[in-house]
Amino acid sequence: TGAAEIDTKAVTTGFIKVSAGTFQMGSPGLETGRSPDELQHRVRLSYDFEIQATEVTQGEYKALIGKNPSYIPECGDDCPVEQVSWFEAAHYCNELSRRRKLPLCTTIAEKEVTWKGVLCGGFRLPTEAEWEFAARGGSKEKRHGPVDEIAWIDTNSQMKVHVVATKEPNGYGIFDMLGNVFEWTWDWQGEYRKEPAADPTGPPSGDNKVFRGGAYRWTANEARHAFRNAYGPLNKVEF
Numbered sequence: 349t350g351a352a353e354i355d356t357k358a359v360t361t362g363f364i365k366v367s368a369g370t371f372q373m374g375s376p377g378l379e380t381g382r383s384p385d386e387l388q389h390r391v392r393l394s395y396d397f398e399i400q401a402t403e404v405t406q407g408e409y410k411a412l413i414g415k416n417p418s419y420i421p422e423c424g425d426d427c428p429v430e431q432v433s434w435f436e437a438a439h440y441c442n443e444l445s446r447r448r449k450l451p452l453c454t455t456i457a458e459k460e461v462t463w464k465g466v467l468c469g470g471f472r473l474p475t476e477a478e479w480e481f482a483a484r485g486g487s488k489e490k491r492h493g494p495v496d497e498i499a500w501i502d503t504n505s506q507m508k509v510h511v512v513a514t515k516e517p518n519g520y521g522i523f524d525m526l527g528n529v530f531e532w533t534w535d536w537q538g539e540y541r542k543e544p545a546a547d548p549t550g551p552p553s554g555d556n557k558v559f560r561g562g563a564y565r566w567t568a569n570e571a572r573h574a575f576r577n578a579y580g581p582l583n584k585v586e587f
Contacts, residue, residue, distance in 0.1 A: 381569030419586035434581035445470030485518030499527025537578035563587035
């Protein structure tokens with residue numbers, strides 16, 4: 349289906365290049381744990397993009413922003429940063445672009461946000477479609493391996509966050525796309541359409557921003573490629 353490939357010589361250190369391709373987004377009707385908003389539909393991404401190989405760590409966030417907002421800072425610099433709002437995540441991307449002298453992809457004015465789109469040359473949050481395409485790592489299954497081998501969830505995490513990249517990566521070499529902590533995406537929450545989509549970026553506005561991927565305090569049902577949830581962009585939570 350035009351599966352992406354691992355590029356070990358990605359332009360950005362610590363990132364994985366994901367090549368353009370087509371996949372089935374959402375879940376089939378009989379998938380265990382499925383929610384009604386996971387309508388399966390064909391999605392084509394017409395461009396390559398890069399995504400960080402691990403969740404952003406507390407050390408990375410602190411080095412760039414100057415503080416560590418995490419609920420569990422004692423986990424250490426190599427644990428994923430948490431209690432970061434969507435706005436703070438977007439700001440982090442802008443600061444990373446500024447540090448690398450790249451275009452700022454997102455404009456944040458109080459509670460209003462605009463962006464330059466998927467072809468912006470700086471850092472930004474992934475779209476929901478980009479996130480799922482990267483998370484699947486070429487897999488058509490509900491997750492890319494046995495849950496205990498790839499994801500920190502409620503039954504194996506001792507209900508705490510863990511150092512990144514201590515579970516197995518997916519087929520593209522990306523870690524913790526399922527479990528440990530959820531990841532924010534660019535998209536406002538909205539319903540999928542059954543028609544094929546090309547380079548979708550979600551609704552133009554909304555109340556809640558989508559987050560994906562499951563977390564250490566959530567169950568195996570949420571640690572699936574297709575699982576979706578959303579909170580207001582000012583929300584800060586420890587998962």
